[in-house]
Amino acid sequence: MAKIKKLLVANRGEIALRVMRSAKEMGIRTVAVFSEADRNAMHVRFADEAYCIGPPPSSESYLRMGKIIEVAKRSGAHAIHPGYGFLSENEDFAELVEKEGLIFIGPSADSMRLMGSKLAAKEAVAKFDVPLVPGTSTPITDIAEAKAIAKKIGYPVLIKASAGGGGKGMRVVENENDFENQMERAISEATAAFGDGSVFIEKYVLKPRHIEFQIFGDKHGNVVHLFERECSIQRRHQKVVEEAPSAVLTPELRQKMGEAAVNAAKAANYYNAGTIEFIYDEDGSFYFLEMNTRLQVEHPVTELITGLDLVKLQIRIAEGEELPFRQQDLAIHGHAIELRVCAEDPANSFLPDIGTLQTYTRPQGHGVRVDDGYEEGMKIPVHYDPLLAKLVVHAQTRSLAMDKMIRAIEDYHISGVETTLGFGKFVMQHPAFRAGNFNTRFIENYFKPEMLKEPPAGSEESLAAALAFVLHHQQKPPTAARATSTAPISKWRKNRV
Numbered sequence: 490m491a492k493i494k495k496l497l498v499a500n501r502g503e504i505a506l507r508v509m510r511s512a513k514e515m516g517i518r519t520v521a522v523f524s525e526a527d528r529n530a531m532h533v534r535f536a537d538e539a540y541c542i543g544p545p546p547s548s549e550s551y552l553r554m555g556k557i558i559e560v561a562k563r564s565g566a567h568a569i570h571p572g573y574g575f576l577s578e579n580e581d582f583a584e585l586v587e588k589e590g591l592i593f594i595g596p597s598a599d600s601m602r603l604m605g606s607k608l609a610a611k612e613a614v615a616k617f618d619v620p621l622v623p624g625t626s627t628p629i630t631d632i633a634e635a636k637a638i639a640k641k642i643g644y645p646v647l648i649k650a651s652a653g654g655g656g657k658g659m660r661v662v663e664n665e666n667d668f669e670n671q672m673e674r675a676i677s678e679a680t681a682a683f684g685d686g687s688v689f690i691e692k693y694v695l696k697p698r699h700i701e702f703q704i705f706g707d708k709h710g711n712v713v714h715l716f717e718r719e720c721s722i723q724r725r726h727q728k729v730v731e732e733a734p735s736a737v738l739t740p741e742l743r744q745k746m747g748e749a750a751v752n753a754a755k756a757a758n759y760y761n762a763g764t765i766e767f768i769y770d771e772d773g774s775f776y777f778l779e780m781n782t783r784l785q786v787e788h789p790v791t792e793l794i795t796g797l798d799l800v801k802l803q804i805r806i807a808e809g810e811e812l813p814f815r816q817q818d819l820a821i822h823g824h825a826i827e828l829r830v831c832a833e834d835p836a837n838s839f840l841p842d843i844g845t846l847q848t849y850t851r852p853q854g855h856g857v858r859v860d861d862g863y864e865e866g867m868k869i870p871v872h873y874d875p876l877l878a879k880l881v882v883h884a885q886t887r888s889l890a891m892d893k894m895i896r897a898i899e900d901y902h903i904s905g906v907e908t909t910l911g912f913g914k915f916v917m918q919h920p921a922f923r924a925g926n927f928n929t930r931f932i933e934n935y936f937k938p939e940m941l942k943e944p945p946a947g948s949e950e951s952l953a954a955a956l957a958f959v960l961h962h963q964q965k966p967p968t969a970a971r972a973t974s975t976a977p978i979s980k981w982r983k984n985r986v
């Protein structure tokens with residue numbers, strides 16, 4: 490297959506830049522597409538060429554398949570990288586790209602079609618002995634039948650949209666009385682959001698950890714895994730903090746899950762980058778959740794522990810090259826953690842926040858990587874994902890990585906919008922996270938918005954600080970203060986002791 494000399498990136502923000510940087514290092518010329526809201530965006534300036542593809546709403550710009558392909562052909566691009574989100578998991582797009590004689594940087598349309606349906610995916614991987622969450626394996630519409638199945642599985646159960654994604658289309662049902670109501674809602678939500686009302690039922694695992702495996706396949710039948718990422722710190726069933734490796738996997742379990750992940754990929758005749766998501770239960774059992782047929786938001790943690798550039802690898806595989814390594818050549822080096830720095834307000838249910846980046850200063854230093862698409866003074870558009878940046882750190886051990894993340898968060902200065910930075914620090918300092926003893930209910934179990942505020946007067950920290958102040962001044966009172974300040978100190982004592 491031909492070498493790619495020019496690449497169009499059908500995306501925006503941090504991921505568009507991230508892809509273009511690797512392309513540039515490979516001597517590949519880059520083409521950006523942008524909506525009217527992104528005229529001054531960094532990815533537009535970074536690219537060798539850039540084309541406006543429509544108004545701000547993504548349905549009128551970043552999701553316009555025909556327009557994007559037209560730009561690719563007009564600019565002489567040989568290939569299209571879809572990033573994540575937008576058209577990245579759209580098999581019709583992948584098919585159209587190839588039909589027009591261009592290379593799609595990703596898996597085949599057939600693999601995407603199979604894995605795009607959670608139900609079809611489960612059916613396919615089950616044949617390869619990959620364990621599934623107990624539940625139904627076909628879409629279910631009959632309420633009475635569904636109820637009987639839920640009873641057999643045992644409450645609580647989860648009703649899921651087969652076409653779901655991005656944490657949407659899921660409903661937990663605690664008991665039989667709520668079943669009918671929740672099922673009706675799930676079907677109508679799935680129909681509205683994904684144009685497909687198929688739902689199925691899974692056992693709701695009570696203390697799950699989300700552990701996923703990065704896999705890579707080439708067009709010659711070779712598949713390897715690049716170890717796991719733990720993504721259990723989630724809000725709205727979506728990840729906020731990710732790390733590699735997971736704090737709970739033993740080498741034996743890693744090997745077992747890695748083999749299951751490779752088998753799942755083989756079940757889809759998969760090539761290029763993909764992710765097999767598992768739920769890991771307290772008792773050490775694990776179940777296949779779904780496959781994401783694209784580059785994942787959190788891929789940098791895998792890059793840091795393996796030393797590989799996954800985008801370069803994606804491009805080489807798309808060109809037809811064989812994987813340049815075998816499973817036994819791969820090893821984990823150190824520990825990496827990523828925080829999704831989103832424009833959202835942790836104090837207000839993590840709802841997206843909009844505004845202008847009045848201050849924006851990135852952290853720097855050894856082992857700190859920032860993938861972002863914004864600069865000081867830029868407006869956060871309302872039309873897209875609230876992800877501002879990914880703050881990623883790498884260190885020799887998990888403990889050192891957490892310490893580095895805290896330092897990097899403290900060195901990251903953003904004003905004008907609320908962000909998840911303070912929340913990230915809360916996670917890094919929390920004893921349960923530090924001990925590696927947590928699950929997807931971390932936020933529900935431990936987080937209260939008021940914990941992000943400065944310690945209020947009377948808290949242990951401020952008491953200690955006040956006491957230190959008092960002791961210091963009692964020992965060596967500054968001359969100016971000595972004459973006047975005995976009263977305030979004794980007043981403080983009266984109030985406090």
Ligand code: ADP
Pocket residue numbers: 573574575652653654655656727728781784785786787874
């Ligand atoms: P990851 O597993 O890579 O973390 P996310 O679930 O966070 O994936 O999704 C990555 C991006 O894709 C986000 O921008 C998210 O909003 C978007 N996304 C994922 N699935 C869908 C979907 N079915 N519909 C719309 N957007 C989606």
Ligand code: ADP
Pocket residue numbers: 622647653654655656657691692693694695697699723726727766768778779929
């Ligand atoms: P999406 O396509 O939205 O990413 P997933 O099936 O990957 O959907 O599930 C997203 C998240 O929802 C998981 O990371 C996990 O936190 C939670 N989840 C999914 N299935 C279950 C389950 N059976 N039990 C408990 N939690 C689940």
Ligand code: MG
Pocket residue numbers: 655766779
């Ligand atoms: Mg998922």
